[in-house]
Amino acid sequence: MMLRLKINLLLVLLLFAVFTKAQTNSYRFKRGITGVNSNWHSIKLPDQLYKNANFGFTDLRIFGVKGKDTVEVPYLLKQRADQINTQEITFKQINQSANANGYFYTFQLPAASIINEINLSFKQENFDWQVALEGSNNNIEWFSILNNSRILSIKNSSTDYQFTKLSFPDSKYQYFRIAVKSTVQPELLEAKTAKIDTIKGTYENVKYKSFILKNNQKTKETIIDVELKNTAPLSYLKLNAQSDFDFYRPIKIEHATDSFQTDKGIQYNFSNIYDGTISSLEKAEYHFPNTITSRIKITIQNHDNKPLKLSDLDLKGNIYELIARFDDQKPEYALYYGNENADAPSYEIEKFENKIPTDLTALNIGQEQKNPTYTIEIEKPLFNNKAWLWALMAIIIVLLGWFSFKMLRD
Structure with missing residues (x-):
């Protein structure tokens, strides 16, 4: 027992x-x-x-x-990552006027509300205007919110670009007035107001090992190959871009997915993570979904323009963490x-x-x-196992003996 x-x-x-x-x-x-x-x-x-x-x-x-x-x-x-909450605030246009200083559009909210963004839409496809924004609670006394903010729209065979967003600090008024400085009357189609709340995520700087810039005259592109120091999450890129004139050009950011060997050395396959525009009107900062990679490629389409002066870049990524219960x-x-x-x-x-x-x-x-306990199970060929070989030989001997006995008996 x-x-x-x-x-x-x-x-x-x-x-x-x-x-x-x-x-x-x-x-x-x-x-x-x-x-x-x-x-x-x-x-x-x-x-x-x-x-x-x-x-x-x-x-x-x-x-x-x-x-x-x-x-x-x-x-x-x-x-x-950043958590962005967008709350659209309804309002209506109550007035439109003009004088020697420009064209004015007045909007009223149902009650005094906090907003920090206005998106404008115009019928014109090509314009370059200066805009001012004011706020009031009685439609009599006005307070300045934005001065000489630039809005722009360009549409032709090679470019389709618009920048008509007004961003400003949180402002609480019941009335807002937009002044557009233009020689022709703007045809305002729509204006949308919103309150954008952003809870900042946790970022870490990502270091890079190499920064190789090439201007391809044949394709009229500037291509930047960036090799990171380590494989890391990446969700933010800032370029130091300069030019003697205003610019607005298509930009594409890709990350390497795998590599392969060729006669010209190691080549990489890339997957797109961002498409947009690099412009003198906006900061050359780009946010995209957190992507784990070790190499990126930035492509700027110059068309017939002189390449931009690109000297450096900043990279950041959102951290990952586990919340565990022990x-x-x-x-x-x-x-x-x-x-x-x-x-x-x-x-x-x-x-x-x-x-x-x-x-x-x-x-x-x-x-x-x-991991010291890591093992790889490899299925061995059947006849590499000696036990199977002995068993097979025994079966063959038995069969031969049985047939021999049967023949002798007959």
Whole structure:
């Protein structure tokens, strides 16, 4: 009886060991996690992780080992990008007039409201006007909000560009008056007011290794190849662009998806992440979805114009972090990744996100190391297994003996 109990106990321990290893042995890399002292913590993903993790982070797992037991820690993956809330404010045009100083359009809101943006739309397709904006609460006494703001529209065979947005600090008035300085009467089709609230995300500077600029006279393009120092998330780019004259040109930003070897060296495939315009009227700053990459290409279409003076650029990316729930503080925890076949996990905590505390302590995450339990299962050819060879030989001998016996008997 005692012998049977010992055998059963040994089998249970063996199963625990196999199960523990089976949970972690499909991940190539791991990073130790320290500082767990409560149920909820945050973990900022380190820059060096992006190179070896799956696209979309489907392979991220947090496992805790306690003796022979292994527990999986549920988490939420958060991208700390800007959160922009746009609230459109309704208003109506109540007056239109003109004098020697220009053309005036007065708008009334139902009540004094805070706005910080007005988008204008005109029937004309080509114009370049100066605009002033004033606010009032009684339609008698006016206060200046914007002076000499420029709006522009250019449409021809090679360009279709408009800049007719007025952006200004939060202003609370019931009446707004727009003054347009023009030699011809503007045909205003529409004006939309809005209150834009932006909750700033968390950005980190992204360093680059090389900045190679080429002006292609044949295609009339300026192409900038930028190699980053490390694979990193990227969501913001600012160019230092200068010219002796006003400019407005198409710009495209792409990121490298993969590479291949050719006779001319390593070439890259690129995927588009931003299309827009670089203009002297606006800051050369571009926001786009957070993209993990190690190389980008910027293309500016010059048409028949002189190339811009481009001297430098700033790069930033939004950080990623995990919000994890640790039900037990005793196990030894680690972050595992590097499993190409892993599917994204599904945890219940995403249904109860509103119950997660906002003030979380950040955990320390260690250096990347190869997972010692990682194994690759390779299916060997059937006849490489000696047991199968012996079995096959035995079957052949039995068959030969049976046929020989049958022939001798006949």
